[in-house]
Amino acid sequence: MPAERLVVRIARLGAQGDGVAETAEGPLYVPFTVPGDVVEIARETGRRGAASRRARLLAVMEPGRGRQTPPCPHFATCGGCALQHLGAALYEDWARERIRTALGHHGFDTVPIAAPFIEQPQSRRRLVLKAQVTGSRVLLGFRERRSHRLVDIHECPVARPPLVALFDPLRDLLPHLLPPRAMAEINLTETATGIDCVIAAEAPLGLACREALAAFAVEWDLAAIHWSEQGALETVVTRRPPMMDFDGIAVPLPPGAFVQATAGGEAALRAAVVEWTAGAERIADLFSGIGTFALPLARGAAVHAVEGARALLEALDAGARGAQGLRRVSVEHRDLFRRPLLPHELAAFDAVVFDPPRAGAMAQAQALAQSRVPGVIAVSCNPNTFARDARILVDGGYRLSAIRPVDQFLWSGQMELAAHFHR
Ligand SMILES: C[S@@+](CC[C@H](N)C(=O)[O-])C[C@H]1O[C@@H](n2cnc3c(N)ncnc32)[C@H](O)[C@@H]1O
Structure with a gap:
């Protein structure tokens, strides 16, 4: 069946950055458009011939405000970027809105969201x-x-x-x-090497x-x-030997191990984590990786790093042993999805940092919600699972006092953040 051709006006940007047109059949998602665009589109055919919620852009008939010329010749073909057509102001609005919308789905209406840190081009390492x-x-x-x-x-x-x-x-x-x-x-x-x-x-x-x-x-x-x-x-x-440099602390990089996507994004996330744990004497860094946060934090506090990949913990430990002037760094190999740190274990800490994969940290958030830890800092690469886990913490008595959006995946539609909770 040939795709249905329509002319629609784009009302807003969706969570992945696609333009959204409101139609009689519900919202229709049109990639590479901006609010105010009047566009000719081909509505894709869904399963068993049903009308899909997705459409292909055929032509921009009247451009909306805030477009820019995409800088990459592969844009719109390569799946790496989705938002190169957004000018800087529109992009920043979308970044903040992306997080606000995810929080709104979990009943958060008034959380202060700071101006996003948006990475520069040529930065993805x-x-x-x-x-x-x-x-x-x-x-x-x-x-x-x-x-x-x-x-x-x-x-x-x-x-x-x-x-x-x-x-x-x-x-x-x-x-x-x-x-x-x-x-x-x-x-x-x-x-670094x-x-x-x-x-x-x-x-x-x-x-x-x-x-x-x-x-x-x-x-x-x-x-x-x-x-x-x-x-x-x-x-x-x-x-x-491949080495990472975390704020002056050298750590060996196991092959293919996770690192934050850009040096600037890493610094922005670390700045939030360091600021919000200031004064803490005993910090747990959960989902610690190779110590992006744990090692710099150990300049001012005893740090317990917990991580599910043994090779990453060994690298963190080697980094700690090679660094000067750190306080005690202990490591624990543990699957935090199956065995989160429990309230009686959390009682040993006055701040907890957690930075899980995209699935979030529901089990750990539930345990934190039952704990008395005064300060909790969440770092997240998925606003949706973050909002779910934030709701668990807030229902357990925490206050969500600040969110800093951090965009390391420029133009991709992916958004990260750091958030501060306290009792
Ligand atoms: C987003 S990365 C963050 C790493 C580190 N905080 C950093 O900034 O470099 C998530 C980390 O969680 C670890 N991880 C994934 N699933 C886990 C689990 N079930 N239990 C413990 N750690 C896990 C991964 O190995 C990875 O190091």
């Missing part, structure tokens, strides 16, 4: 690229939005230029490493491939390259 060898060609880039199709990218205005400079050399290298039609995922992280590269591929690594990777590391001055096949990871070359 970690990229997870997909690659596929097709005959003599290599596609390297990101997937199309809501599709498995790979978009071959040559530019990326959000990424750190040293990472972008590797795109073409990697494209030349990959046919020497992968058989035809093989897929790979390439994880690049810019560290150079770029760390993890290639996860559907192919074993022969001697010639090892030599090619070693030569590549020298030619492009990479810190290290690792190869992962079926979950088994091998370090192929280390020229300098």
